[in-house]
Amino acid sequence: MLRTLRLLIITGLSALALLIASPALAQGSAGERAAIEGTRARAESLARAELESMLARLCPGRCELVELRAVVDAPRAVGRVTPGFGNSVAGSSYETRVSRIEATVLLDSKLPQNFRANIARMAQFRLQDIAPTIEIRPEFLDFPEPQLPPMPPMMREEPRPLPRPQPMPELPVAEEMPEEAPVAEPAAAPETPASPERPLWQELLPWIALLATLLILSFLIITILRRLEALTERRDSPASEPSTAEGSATEARQRPMPDVDELRAELKHSRPLLNRMLRVWIGEAPADVALLVRLVGSSILDDVRRDSSLRGPMEAIAREVALRDQPLDADEAHAIAEKARARLTAQQVLDDGSTDAEWEFLEGLGLAHIATLLQSCTRRERAFVLTRLSAVVRSRYLESLETDERRELLLEASEADALSRSQARELAARQRAVAEEFIDAGREAQGQASMVLEMIDALALREQEDILRDLLSRKPAVADAALGQLLLESTALHVPDEPLANALHRLPVETLATFMRGTRRDIADHLLARSPASTRQALATELSLDIPSTRVEFLEARRVFAQTLRTTLERDGFEVAAYNTNALRRGAHARQAPPPEPEVL
Structure with missing residues (x-):
């Protein structure tokens, strides 16, 4: 309460001081505003006329004055100052001065560069007599084409000369009369100057200031009283705080998360459509696919992660998933779920009916397994299985064949008869059983290949090639898995020049x-x-x-070189295992002398 009373006393004293000074301040402020507005209007009129005439003469139709503003300093009183009222002047005389002129000019961007760069200097030169500081802001815009030809500036017409008056006829000379003495006129009484009448609003100005002060004071008092009443009510009712906190918690409750199991079931309903959608989405927005993986799990990528052409985007997705160490909020989860549903619906619209649920197991097989499946089929069955493959897998398989093999396979497919519905179902069931055996054997082969790679990592090139050649003849599955996880030294002789140059550019010269x-x-x-x-x-x-160099240094340099070249090939969509197999078939080491061992320190 003491604080409130102190505030009321201070407010009352301020209002009293304002009441005492309001008449003189009102009269002084009105005169100052009139002087400022008059000076600003004159300065803006002169500056606008100067700029418009300059622009109309230099670039008519291609430059326009958009905005102009004159800044006037505070007026300085001239005359006798009433004591006790600061700058209030009894005679209402003020001296004002224009301190700055700001202008915005719109120019055609196709005007010459020299002209656009010096337009501000030309304007400042024209306006230097009006204000000491000139700020010109040019803005450039592409004016439409074609434009009307420039018009000459408007010139004032000179007034037409009036016709000369005809000479008056000569009057007859009158006789001279004696001059009469002038009669003295009575002196006129001096006129008393009429006292100037003040307008009504100047008479009411002190009362208007008093009324405004009373209104402000009343508003402050009412606001303080309402604040005190609110504080008193809040202090008297402590039970209202828990309800308020509960209401705010209810409002801040987040949006529920989407049903992840339902979304996963929708996506996995058709594996061909899902894989087709994921291949397109991974190429366009890997960050969104990383959010989808965070939402439904990495099992959604089981089929496409075997595609070596997507190795680079897969690594980008893995980095994005690692960076997202916080769980998705409800808004992000709903947004990525809707994106996934929309893309899956788009693939369903584009589906021509060629996808069959009985052949979905082909989506999870690699090229080596598909080649084994085709070898176990007859000519009719081989042609039918090729039509069941997705376009990406079919093209990659055909590219892996030799020219003669590819031609023979296409001729067989064109000459083979179509299978009936029952024969197609029987073939799908038989191939699915074989594929499941491939998958189980593939997992076992991957483990064996990892152990083989650990053992041959420190061997020389000749020994590595001999061991891998024996594996190809005894355990092809293990050899294929091992050839897909390493890169031999001799493989560098058979890879394309562009990825090889890119890999060499990334490596340090010392390595x-x-x-x-x-x-x-x-x-x-x-x-x-x-x-x-x-x-x-x-x-x-x-x-x-x-x-x-030591043996350890050479092995480390070979590991870095092989890893860099392998990553570059996979990012560009090349099959590393195919190049390793080609290097083993060529047997380049048999035609060369064994390499000298590096000197061991």
């Missing part, structure tokens, strides 16, 4: 030099010839130095 000193001579020469021009000179200089 490349260490690897090339320990590998075969033909491989080192091939890498040096395929190196980018920016690193070839530095690499040649590094190799010319007789710098010994």
